[in-house]
Amino acid sequence: MNYEEMTDKSNIPTHIAIIMDGNGRWAKKRLMPRSVGHKAGADMLKRIVRKCNDMGVKYLTVYAFSTENWKRPDEEVSLLMGLIVTYLQKEVKEMNENNVRIGAIGDIEKLPKKAYDELKKAMEITKDNTGVVFSLALNYGFRDDLSHAIKNMMKENIDIEKIDDETAKKYLYTSYMPDPDLIIRTGGEIRLSNFMLYEASYSEFYFCDTLWPEFDEEQLCKAIYEYQQRDRRFGNVK
Ligand code: IPE
Ligand code: IPE
Ligand code: MG
Numbered sequence: 735m736n737y738e739e740m741t742d743k744s745n746i747p748t749h750i751a752i753i754m755d756g757n758g759r760w761a762k763k764r765l766m767p768r769s770v771g772h773k774a775g776a777d778m779l780k781r782i783v784r785k786c787n788d789m790g791v792k793y794l795t796v797y798a799f800s801t802e803n804w805k806r807p808d809e810e811v812s813l814l815m816g817l818i819v820t821y822l823q824k825e826v827k828e829m830n831e832n833n834v835r836i837g838a839i840g841d842i843e844k845l846p847k848k849a850y851d852e853l854k855k856a857m858e859i860t861k862d863n864t865g866v867v868f869s870l871a872l873n874y875g876f877r878d879d880l881s882h883a884i885k886n887m888m889k890e891n892i893d894i895e896k897i898d899d900e901t902a903k904k905y906l907y908t909s910y911m912p913d914p915d916l917i918i919r920t921g922g923e924i925r926l927s928n929f930m931l932y933e934a935s936y937s938e939f940y941f942c943d944t945l946w947p948e949f950d951e952e953q954l955c956k957a958i959y960e961y962q963q964r965d966r967r968f969g970n971v972k
Contacts, residue, residue: 737955742962747915749793750786750958751937753929754779756921756945763945769813774947776821785951787834787866789958793911794868795839797929801875815846818872822852826859833865839907840874841882867911876931879907908933916961918954920946938964 754775761771779796786794799814806814822836829836836856843850853872883905892901903909913933919925922943926934940957942949965972 737952737959741955741959743789745962746790747938747958747961748791749795749912749914749916750791751795751797751914751917751930751933752782753797753917753919753921753927754946754949755919755923755927757947759921760945760947768810771945771947772814772817776817778947778949779821780825781951782949782954783829783834783866783868784832785954786868787832791866793914794866795871795908795911795914795930796869797871797874797927799840799872799874800928801841801873801878802928804873815849818845818849818870819852822856826856829856829868830860830863833863834860835863835865835867836860837867837869837910838872839869839879840872841878842872844873869911871929874907875928877928880932882907902932906932913937916940916957918942918949918957920944920949936966936968938966 757771757775758768759771760774761768764770783794798818803814804811826836836853836859838853838857842853845853849872853870883902886905887897887901908930913935914930914937916939917926917930917934917937918940920942922941922945924941930937938961940960942953942957944953
């Protein structure tokens with residue numbers, strides 16, 4: 735039996751979030767430049783989006799570029815920004831045909847104009863789709879989201895007494911999605927790297943050594959299968 739067959743199709747996580755890590759190491763292992771790893775990662779992402787949509791996952795959010803990733807050498811940053819453009823140009827048509835809705839979290843206005851425009855276009859084209867909501871976290875970091883949310887709350891002069899979890903959530907980039915049920919990080923590191931620190935309060939975590947370009951459909955099913963074995967109590971007793 736494989737994990738695909740072992741997963742309980744009636745208990746698929748509503749929201750899966752993925753920290754796609756390990757592209758650089760995947761390329762290094764093959765004595766190739768990091769750029770080749772990022773391209774291979776984009777190819778795998780395409781397959782994972784399709785699989786999630788087919789399995790009935792309602793929200794898929796992927797960490798594609800963090801607020802800290804600007805620290806990387808200029809040529810790697812440019813390569814990644816260019817890859818976002820080509821990925822969207824190549825894939826949006828098919829995603830649209832498959833009813834995928836594209837979204838984004840993060841301070842996307844600070845992306846290079848071409849990437850920003852392509853992203854906006856993809857969101858507009860797919861806005862009425864009812865399949866998986868596939869969000870790219872771009873120039874995203876939770877700490878930045880927190881200050882952005884506080885600024886907007888203050889601008890709107892909202893009543894301090896009314897600030898609770900629900901109001902706070904409305905001001906975060908993630909306001910349009912439920913909290914992730916399952917957070918996957920590939921590439922072997924056991925950390926969140928500033929990803930959804932608030933939304934992850936009761937998420938189940940799945941860390942694996944598999945490098946992102948090798949994280950295929952069967953690996954995804956393995957993560958979902960492991961998630962299904964967990965006992966989620968949310969602070970209650972069984
Ligand atoms: C993840 O792969 C992709 C991004 C952060 C954009 P990395 O580029 O971090 O790959 P490693 O961690 O160096 O292997
Ligand atoms: C996290 O990976 C960000 C993305 C996957 C986009 P990094 O490779 O940037 O994280 P660190 O530096 O290992 O924490
Ligand atoms: Mg990394």
